[in-house]
Amino acid sequence: MDFSSILLKWYQANARDLPWRNTTNPYYIWVSEVILQQTRVVQGISYYYRFIERFPTIQSLADADIDDVMKVWQGLGYYTRARNLKAGAIQVLEQYDGRLPTTCKELLKIKGLGAYSAAAIASFAFGEAVPAVDGNVYRILSRIFGIFTPIDSISGKKEFFALANELISRSEPGRFNQALIDFGALQCTPKSPRCPECPFADYCYAFQNNLIAALPVKGKKKPPTDRFFYYFMVKHQGYSYIKRREQKDIWHSLYEFPMLETSAALKPDELIAMLNNLSFLSGSKVKVLNISQPIRHVLSHRTIWATFLILEVDKPNYVLAEEYVRVPIDNINNYSLPRLIDAYMAAEPAVKYFSAKK
Structure with a gap:
C-alpha cells in the first residue's frame, strides 16, 4: 500500500478551502495554528480574519496592548494561547529579527508552540518534511494499521510519530499533513466514519475486523x-x-x-x-x-x-x-x-x- 499516494489523491478531490491555506505568509499560518489548537475550524475562521485584520503583522501584535489582544480573542477560550501568541511575537522580534524561524526545531523555542503546531508551521510555510501528529493522525493511523498502544502514553506518542515520519511525503510534506487533517475531519471521523467509501477500506485493520469504535485506545481520563x-x-x-x-x-x-x-x-x-x-x-x-x-x-x-x-x-x-x-x-x-x-x-x-x- 502506498499510503501517501492514496491519501494525496483523496485530498486532491476533497480538500477544504480554508483561508490559511490560501496564503504563504508564515505569520498568518502561525496565527491559524494557534487558534486551531483548541478550536473547531468553523468557529476559528471568523476569529482568524478578525485577528489578522486587527494585528496584520508580527510587529503590530508585539506592540499591541495585552487588553486589546485579549478582547479580540474573547469567546475563543483557552486564553493562554492569546497571551503566548503576543509573547511569541515579541520573542520573534527580539531573537529572530522579526521573522519566524523556518525549522520545526527552532519553532519549538517560540512561546506557545508545541510539537504539533511547530511541525504544522514548518511543513505548511517552509516545506520541512516533519509530521504534524494530532488527534486526527492518531485516529487514522491506529485504525488503518491496527495500533492498540494508548495514544496518550509516552510510548504511544513515539510509536505514532515514527510511523507518520515513515509515511510522510518528502516532496509534499505540507499537503500530506493538510490531507491527514481533512481526512480525519471528513472521512475517518471519530463517530460514524465513512468506511465503505474510504480509499483505505481494503487495507484498514479496524474496518476489516469491525474494531472502528475500539480505536484509537486512550487512557482513562480523570473526572473534572x-x-x-x-x-x-x-x-x-x-x-x-x-x-x-x-x-x-x-x-x-x-x-x-x-x-x-x-x-x-x-x-x-x-x-x-x-x-x-x-x-x-x-x-x-x-x-x-x-x-x-x-x-x-x-x-x-x-x-x-x-x-x-x-x-x-x-x-x-x-x-x-x-x-x-x-x-x-x-x-x-x-x-x-x-x-x-x-x-x-x-x-x-x-x-x-x-x-x-x-
Whole structure:
C-alpha cells in the first residue's frame, strides 16, 4: 500500500478551502495554528480574519496592548494561547529579527508552540518534511494499521510519530499533513466514519475486523473537579468594579468582578452572612439586590459553579478604590471578560435568582 499516494489523491478531490491555506505568509499560518489548537475550524475562521485584520503583522501584535489582544480573542477560550501568541511575537522580534524561524526545531523555542503546531508551521510555510501528529493522525493511523498502544502514553506518542515520519511525503510534506487533517475531519471521523467509501477500506485493520469504535485506545481520563466561584457585582451610582486576574490559573489577564472561591457550595443565607468579612465591602453599607442560581460552566478539566450577587453600596471603600477599576456598568463588556461573565452580562435579565434577603 502506498499510503501517501492514496491519501494525496483523496485530498486532491476533497480538500477544504480554508483561508490559511490560501496564503504563504508564515505569520498568518502561525496565527491559524494557534487558534486551531483548541478550536473547531468553523468557529476559528471568523476569529482568524478578525485577528489578522486587527494585528496584520508580527510587529503590530508585539506592540499591541495585552487588553486589546485579549478582547479580540474573547469567546475563543483557552486564553493562554492569546497571551503566548503576543509573547511569541515579541520573542520573534527580539531573537529572530522579526521573522519566524523556518525549522520545526527552532519553532519549538517560540512561546506557545508545541510539537504539533511547530511541525504544522514548518511543513505548511517552509516545506520541512516533519509530521504534524494530532488527534486526527492518531485516529487514522491506529485504525488503518491496527495500533492498540494508548495514544496518550509516552510510548504511544513515539510509536505514532515514527510511523507518520515513515509515511510522510518528502516532496509534499505540507499537503500530506493538510490531507491527514481533512481526512480525519471528513472521512475517518471519530463517530460514524465513512468506511465503505474510504480509499483505505481494503487495507484498514479496524474496518476489516469491525474494531472502528475500539480505536484509537486512550487512557482513562480523570473526572473534572468542581470549583465554586462567587462573583460580586458591586454597584454605586451607575458604576461597578472589575479587576484583572493575575494569578496563574484559568482566565489569566481577563477581567472579573470581585470574587470569592470556596471549596464547597454556599447557600444564599451563608453568603449574606459573610458579606461583612469581605475586604472590598468592609465599612460600606451593603444592600443585596439579587443572588443568582448557580450557573454551570464546563471547562476541559474542571466544572465551574458560578453564583453572581448584585450588591449596592452607599460608598466604595478603599479596597475597591485602590485595587479595582471603576467602570460604568454599561461599559463593562468593553473589557476582555471570561466567557462565563460575558454570557452572564448578556443574559442577566433572564437569569434565575433566589429571593434576596434585604
